[in-house]
Amino acid sequence: xxxxxxxxxxxxxxxxxxxxxxxxxxxxxxxxxxxxxxxxxxxxxxxxxxxxxxxxxxxxxxxxxxxxxxxxxxxxxxxxxxxxxxxxxxxxxxxxxxxxxxxxxxxxxxxxxxxxxxxxxxxxxxxxxxxxxxxxxxxxxxxxxxxxxxxxxxxxxxxxxxxxxxxxxxxxxxxxxxxxxxxxxxxxxxxxxxxxxxxxxxxxxxxxxxxxxxxxxxxxxxxxxxxxxxxxxxxxxxxxxxxxxxxxxxxxxxxxxxxxxxxxxxxxxxxxxxxxxxxxxxxxxxxxxxxxxxxxxxxxxxxxxxxxxxxxxxxxxxxxxxxxxxxxxxxxxxxxxxxxx
Numbered sequence: 001x002x003x004x005x006x007x008x009x010x011x012x013x014x015x016x017x018x019x020x021x022x023x024x025x026x027x028x029x030x031x032x033x034x035x036x037x038x039x040x041x042x043x044x045x046x047x048x049x050x051x052x053x054x055x056x057x058x059x060x061x062x063x064x065x066x067x068x069x070x071x072x073x074x075x076x077x078x079x080x081x082x083x084x085x086x087x088x089x090x091x092x093x094x095x096x097x098x099x100x101x102x103x104x105x106x107x108x109x110x111x112x113x114x115x116x117x118x119x120x121x122x123x124x125x126x127x128x129x130x131x132x133x134x135x136x137x138x139x140x141x142x143x144x145x146x147x148x149x150x151x152x153x154x155x156x157x158x159x160x161x162x163x164x165x166x167x168x169x170x171x172x173x174x175x176x177x178x179x180x181x182x183x184x185x186x187x188x189x190x191x192x193x194x195x196x197x198x199x200x201x202x203x204x205x206x207x208x209x210x211x212x213x214x215x216x217x218x219x220x221x222x223x224x225x226x227x228x229x230x231x232x233x234x235x236x237x238x239x240x241x242x243x244x245x246x247x248x249x250x251x252x253x254x255x256x257x258x259x260x261x262x263x264x265x266x267x268x269x270x271x272x273x274x275x276x277x278x279x280x281x282x283x284x285x286x287x288x289x290x291x292x293x294x295x296x297x298x299x300x301x302x303x304x305x306x307x308x309x310x311x312x313x314x315x316x317x318x319x320x321x322x323x324x325x326x327x328x329x330x331x332x333x334x335x336x337x338x339x340x341x
Contacts, residue, residue: 014054018047021064025071027119031135031156032075034085034145036112036323039119042078046071061170069171072153079149085111087142087312088240088247095246097253100261104243111141111242113298113314115324116274130204133277135160138300138312141276143190151186158183202278202303210303214272214279217301217308221283224266226255234307241297241313269293273324275300282326283313293330295321 022043029046030039049070050057057066086109095101119136123129134140135156144152150172157163157171158179165183169176202210213232220228233251240247248254258265270281280300284293295317302310314320321328 014051017063018050018067021067022047023117023119023121025067027121027132027136028068028156028161029071029075030114030119031141031144031160032072032149032152033078034111034141035108036114036118037319038078039114042071042074045074049074065167065171068157072171076149076153083108084145085109086145087111087138088242088245089238090142090145092245092247094238094249097248097256097260100246100248100253100257102241102244102246102261105245107243107316107319109243109245111138111145113275113280113300113312113320116277118323120277126204131160133202133204136277138276138278138302138310143193146193147186147189151182151189154179154182155186155190204277206279209306210279213303213306213308214301218270218281221270222268224258224268226259229258230255232308234304234309237308238310239313240310241315243316265296268296269330270299271326273298273326275324278302282321282324284330287329290329292332295326295328298324 025043025046026039029042030036033039033042046067050067057063061069091105091109114136116133116136120129120132123132144155147155153172154168157168158165163171165176165179169179172179206214216228217232219225220232230251233254235251236249237251237254238247238249239254239257248257265283265285268283268285270283273280273282275298278300280298282295283297283299285296286292287294297313297315297317298320300310300312300314301308302312317328320326
């Protein structure tokens with residue numbers, strides 16, 4: 001829509017109509033790209049393109065479908081470089097504690113965390129909400145990254161967003177047979193690759209047993225009680241720490257790391273966050289210079305069979321904490337920490 005043809009009221013109305021789709025479009029672009037910030041950039045680009053070309057929108061499809069077409073093209077253009085984001089376990093073998101070394105890789109290597117509120121629209125149907133949460137979990141997101149971009153788009157549109165094959169075919173300017181073939185190949189690829197964390201069993205909302213497990217985890221972590229933490233970990237539990245490519249498996253190596261290389265985390269405080277459809281925490285560790293606590297990591301927890309099977313520490317706090325709306329300092333007293341939760 002050009003500035004010369006649009007009255008103020010019409011422009012404001014269009015802005016409101018476009019903005020209504022921001023969260024779901026961000027969820028779509030995030031699943032496509034695996035990056036929080038690239039997803040938000042892609043959505044902003046989508047909405048700007050839609051605003052500028054609204055005169056050409058003839059209403060043959062819904063506004064929502066038209067926006068998804070634009071967003072898909074934006075994402076496919078961004079994916080032409082071939083970059084596939086990953087988790088540490090997708091790139092290297094587990095490292096024994098005795099050989100543990102913190103080697104960072106560039107930001108664009110990693111699958112990134114995302115606050116639920118930015119990608120999961122409010123829906124009334126509990127089953128629909130559960131599917132949406134499962135579709136942004138780290139294991140599913142990592143699996144999507146294994147697919148070619150167009151297969152990725154087809155799988156998300158058909159399996160996550162429940163579009164009809166004919167609707168997807170129209171969006172991608174292809175045939176229904178081509179869409180069905182792409183979906184079949186995408187499903188086969190995912191079936192061949194068992195992703196770590198794919199068995200995470202987290203109910204929505206958390207059931208009583210899961211809530212108690214998380215309460216015990218907070219008490220163990222804040223108390224830096226390795227015996228209590230070991231009791232909560234599955235024997236094959238995995239710990240990752242992007243941007244470092246190191247990952248550890250097994251409670252002995254995990255707790256051993258936490259009491260050696262990671263010993264500075266003792267005395268940390270945890271605030272709950274909702275991230276990637278899973279329970280998580282913002283971790284603040286003691287700040288010896290200013291007092292109180294300084295940001296250290298966004299933690300994402302995976303639970304299965306009443307144990308923690310994975311916990312993932314995203315350490316680039318200057319990027320993640322503002323994304324989650326988290327404070328960059330906590331005062332030192334526990335009462336104030338609890339008030340900030």
